[in-house]
Amino acid sequence: MRASLNPLIADLSLPPIPEAQSWTRRYDGAHGPLINLSQAVPGTPPHADLLARLAEAAGSADAARYGMIEGDLALRTAYAAETAAQYGVKLDADDVAITAGCNEAFAVAAMLAAQAGDEVILPTPWYFNHQTTLSMLGITPIALPARAENGFVPDAADTRALITPRTRAIALVTPNNPTGAIYPPETLATFAALARDEGLWLILDETYRDFLADDGAPHGLFGEPDWGDNLIALYSFSKSYAVPGHRLGAMIAGPQAVEGIIKILDNLQICPARTGQIALAWAIENLRQWRADNRTDILTRAGIFTEVISRHPGWKVESIGAYFAYLRHPWPGTPAATVAERLARERGVLALPGSYFGPGQDDFLRVAFANVESAQVAALDERFAGM
Numbered sequence: 218m219r220a221s222l223n224p225l226i227a228d229l230s231l232p233p234i235p236e237a238q239s240w241t242r243r244y245d246g247a248h249g250p251l252i253n254l255s256q257a258v259p260g261t262p263p264h265a266d267l268l269a270r271l272a273e274a275a276g277s278a279d280a281a282r283y284g285m286i287e288g289d290l291a292l293r294t295a296y297a298a299e300t301a302a303q304y305g306v307k308l309d310a311d312d313v314a315i316t317a318g319c320n321e322a323f324a325v326a327a328m329l330a331a332q333a334g335d336e337v338i339l340p341t342p343w344y345f346n347h348q349t350t351l352s353m354l355g356i357t358p359i360a361l362p363a364r365a366e367n368g369f370v371p372d373a374a375d376t377r378a379l380i381t382p383r384t385r386a387i388a389l390v391t392p393n394n395p396t397g398a399i400y401p402p403e404t405l406a407t408f409a410a411l412a413r414d415e416g417l418w419l420i421l422d423e424t425y426r427d428f429l430a431d432d433g434a435p436h437g438l439f440g441e442p443d444w445g446d447n448l449i450a451l452y453s454f455s456k457s458y459a460v461p462g463h464r465l466g467a468m469i470a471g472p473q474a475v476e477g478i479i480k481i482l483d484n485l486q487i488c489p490a491r492t493g494q495i496a497l498a499w500a501i502e503n504l505r506q507w508r509a510d511n512r513t514d515i516l517t518r519a520g521i522f523t524e525v526i527s528r529h530p531g532w533k534v535e536s537i538g539a540y541f542a543y544l545r546h547p548w549p550g551t552p553a554a555t556v557a558e559r560l561a562r563e564r565g566v567l568a569l570p571g572s573y574f575g576p577g578q579d580d581f582l583r584v585a586f587a588n589v590e591s592a593q594v595a596a597l598d599e600r601f602a603g604m
């Protein structure tokens with residue numbers, strides 16, 4: 218008799234990006250090479266010095282050994298110092314745990330906060346891996362609609378109405394995937410106060426924080442007394458250092474949470490992969506300028522994208538920031554997947570349908586403009602013409 222799958226896994230939707238990629242096979246190349254705006258992957262390779270450090274670390278006996286469960290002290294110290302400087306607060310290595318990417322960090326945060334049968338509130342459109350991670354753990358994602366007219370910034374007042382005795386956490390992403398919306402510090406403070414009042418965790422995914430145009434602190438939450446009672450902040454090294462394949466992310470949390478995180482991480486990974494940790498402990502301090510230059514390039518691409526789209530009637534950039542633009546297409550009522558498939562097949566432009574990011578998103582496409590060079594963003598002008 219065939220063994221059955223855990224129904225929580227059997228019922229999970231398949232990863233959506235391969236379906237979208239399959240549409241490009243029907244593009245005949247008439248408009249030039251495919252412009253792939255689908256996946257949030259860095260368009261540039263890592264800095265040559267980082268590659269050299271990775272090679273050196275990979276060849277060392279040290280990297281072949283298990284390290285600390287919560288991550289190497291050198292990387293935690295460097296990351297705590299970097300974050301403390303950016304937010305103007307005091308943080309140290311004990312506040313940090315290193316994970317196999319921010320996706321794992323989210324899964325760990327979800328396991329820490331909730332058990333099967335509990336609820337976690339997620340603004341829609343959501344980052345699909347957040348929704349599926351919760352679902353595979355038997356935790357119910359509760360949709361909190363973030364509306365176009367509010368720049369896709371969710372409202373804490375709407376959130377209050379969704380809280381039930383089973384609610385354990387609110388999970389926010391800023392700068393947001395898929396919309397690019399940047400949540401103002403006051404909004405984040407309101408969510409933090411709500412989490413405190415209701416005894417919930419606020420899980421804050423800041424994967425794209427290094428791409429904010431502004432150099433100031435993105436929010437003041439780490440400056441609150443007892444911030445660690447309710448806040449878990451997540452980060453990814455994948456995008457900022459262009460190393461998604463090395464699978465490294467980070468969590469910042471208070472002492473009680475870090476203890477729980479270590480219990481979970483011991484079971485999931487024993488320790489994070491050592492090679493990348495060794496190289497990144499160096500890179501944080503030494504590649505600051507390179508990261509700033511990348512950010513400038515990406516901001517330039519955002520500007521070009523907005524300008525290009527403004528020339529095409531019916532299309533509208535509803536929100537844009539960091540890595541992404543959320544684009545309203547000109548055919549209300551037509552499923553976003555139909556529009557995205559047509560754009561891929563007829564024009565060789567791959568963007569993801571809004572419907573991949575939760576209910577009520579059929580009027581939108583997500584565009585990861587950070588993936589491609591400025592010249593390709595400019596080339597979209599010709600691709601959108603007459604669509």
Ligand SMILES: Cc1ncc(COP(=O)(O)O)c(C=O)c1O
Nearest residue numbers: 257318319320394424453455466
């Ligand atoms: C909001 C968000 N969180 C987490 C991740 C995953 O990042 P990582 O490569 O660090 O697992 C992504 C990647 O696209 C993301 O967009």
